[in-house]
Amino acid sequence: MAEELFAGLSYEQVVQKYYQTVASVCVMHIKSRHDAEDCFQNTFLKLYQKSPDFNSESHLKAWLIRVAMNECANLRRKNRFTVSLTYVDSDDAISFPDNDSDDISWALVQLEPKYRDVLYLKYCEQYKSHEIAEILGKSDNTVRTLIKRGKEKLKKIYGGDDDE
Amino acid sequence: MNKKNFNSIQNFSVPQNWIDNAVNIPKTAKKKPPVIFVNFSKTLVAVASLVLVCCISLVVFFMNNNNAVPSVLVIETKGTSGVFETDEHTQHNSENNSSTQGTSKTENIKDASSALTKPTSDTDTQMPTLPVEPTEKPIIEPSEGSSLPTESGDDLPLAPMPTDGMVEPSEGYWPVDPTNPEVPGIPPTENRDDEYVAIVVPKSKLTQNCKVYCLTYFNGELCSSSDLFSSQNETEITFISSSLLHVKYYPFKKGVIATQGVYYFYFYNENYELVAQESRIYR
Numbered sequence: 001m002a003e004e005l006f007a008g009l010s011y012e013q014v015v016q017k018y019y020q021t022v023a024s025v026c027v028m029h030i031k032s033r034h035d036a037e038d039c040f041q042n043t044f045l046k047l048y049q050k051s052p053d054f055n056s057e058s059h060l061k062a063w064l065i066r067v068a069m070n071e072c073a074n075l076r077r078k079n080r081f082t083v084s085l086t087y088v089d090s091d092d093a094i095s096f097p098d099n100d101s102d103d104i105s106w107a108l109v110q111l112e113p114k115y116r117d118v119l120y121l122k123y124c125e126q127y128k129s130h131e132i133a134e135i136l137g138k139s140d141n142t143v144r145t146l147i148k149r150g151k152e153k154l155k156k157i158y159g160g161d162d163d164e
Numbered sequence: 165m166n167k168k169n170f171n172s173i174q175n176f177s178v179p180q181n182w183i184d185n186a187v188n189i190p191k192t193a194k195k196k197p198p199v200i201f202v203n204f205s206k207t208l209v210a211v212a213s214l215v216l217v218c219c220i221s222l223v224v225f226f227m228n229n230n231n232a233v234p235s236v237l238v239i240e241t242k243g244t245s246g247v248f249e250t251d252e253h254t255q256h257n258s259e260n261n262s263s264t265q266g267t268s269k270t271e272n273i274k275d276a277s278s279a280l281t282k283p284t285s286d287t288d289t290q291m292p293t294l295p296v297e298p299t300e301k302p303i304i305e306p307s308e309g310s311s312l313p314t315e316s317g318d319d320l321p322l323a324p325m326p327t328d329g330m331v332e333p334s335e336g337y338w339p340v341d342p343t344n345p346e347v348p349g350i351p352p353t354e355n356r357d358d359e360y361v362a363i364v365v366p367k368s369k370l371t372q373n374c375k376v377y378c379l380t381y382f383n384g385e386l387c388s389s390s391d392l393f394s395s396q397n398e399t400e401i402t403f404i405s406s407s408l409l410h411v412k413y414y415p416f417k418k419g420v421i422a423t424q425g426v427y428y429f430y431f432y433n434e435n436y437e438l439v440a441q442e443s444r445i446y447r
Contacts, residue, residue, distance in 0.1 A: 015186045023178040037182055044186040049195055096172040105172035124174050160168065 006047065007054035015044055018061060021125070022068045028109055028120055029072035033092050035079075039071040046071075062135045065125070069117060076113075107158040115150030118143055357417040360400075361429050363440040367407050371434045374401055378413040380420045381428040388420045392432060396420070399431065411440075421446050 006014050022043050023036075030036040046067055054060040096106040108116055117136060121127045127135070133143040154160075361378070370376065377397040380388040389396040396418045402410045411431060415421045424447050431439040 011190055012187050015183065019178055019183050019186065020174075020176070023182065024173050024176055027176050028173050037179075037185075040178075040182055041185055041189070045189050045193055048189050048193060051195070100172075102167070102169055103171045104168045105170045108170055108173065120170070120173070124170050158168075 004051055006051070007057045007060040009057070009060070011048055014047065014060065014064075018064050021061065022064050024124065025065055025068040025120070026072060027094050028105075028116060029069070029113065030075060031094055031109070033094050035075055036094060039068060039075055042071045043068045062131075065121070066135055073113070104154065104158045104160070107154055110157055111150060111153055115146055115153055118146045119150045119154065122147055356421075357414065359416055360412040360414045361442050361444060362410060362412045363431055363442055364404065365409050365411055365431070365439050367409055369433065369437070369439050370409065373434060374409065375399075375434050376401060376409075376411045376439060377432050377434075379430045379432065380415060381430065382423075382425060387422065387427075388418065392436065393434075415444075 003010050009017065019040075023040055026036040026039040026043075030039060043064060047064065052063065054063065096109065097103065098106040108119060111119070118132055121132045121135065122129070129143045129147065130140045132138075132147075133140045136143065138146075365376070367374070376399045377392045378388070378399050379386060379392065379397060391397070400412045400414070402412070404410050413429060413431070415427065415429070421427065426443060426445050429442045429444070431441065433439050
């Protein structure tokens, strides 16, 4: 049986090419390493099981990001009334250093998810506002507003000035 | 001034086992079939059972419709023994209730008068054959010129039996004063056409036309028509319930009873199958 292709890539090639992107989305949303891994694996599991048709690699990448975000949201929703003991364990928790004055990843993870997503897509994945709107299923104006407010909130968190 | 960045997130060091596990997903996981096939078996069973239930319901419905009311139906109303025929069953259905009730009322009035001269079915079924002697003794009056016989007068000629004024005991087994036939529930002794032999049979024993014929035997000989389907052997059927029938046979009306004695009545359906048998003593 011929191997199925995703936008011209085999499944393994997709994993090798986009694992970093998917992992970044997961660790940005989930503070537990094990839970983040679950979301990471579920994202690729859905890719394999559903095997959707992709127009291009950008389409594939956007789909993976969207699915990873949804998986994280589902996990958060499922665990909203429970606190994992492993989360208390420092070995399992994902932490970002705050001693680097330029790396403000630690501040990003403290934002609300709706701001976190748009800022991540804009500054980490370099998407434009209309592309972010397409990925998140929101209007362009909404995304612009979210970016603007998210930046303000982020600055309040890390105590920065107007520079990015 | 340095630009802010998210390097820690972007360059998160992904454990190798995450990547290996993700790569190995095709080896461990099975592809989900399309949604329509996921629950195919359950859906198939559900649809099949639904169709089966519908078919059974339709069959039962139509069978009930076919067996609900036969073409000829006689309904006996309780208490008054009122009888009204519904030969035109479909016509009755189409008529409104008031007209139907009116018909039955007139028939009930008609039968209420006949109820005075006809034993009720309950009486007949509960004590059908026991003959009862009339309670009134015959009145014997000596005729003119006759003399009373003496008990010990052997040499004396026996006086002739008086015949005038002597009243014969009434025929039949009803303890009734024949001079007062108006007493309710007691039939007159002269006209016995309304006397009948009744049996209760389950409807399942009968054919679709629900017809029963009666052959009458006396002293081992057939005393009714040898043709089973002749009018002399016809019975009257009334419904007790949907499964039980009340079959009546009028031997006097049919001219079967000629002399005193024990009569045997054999009830047959249209297929010459014996449905029930009954015996009566007639005096």
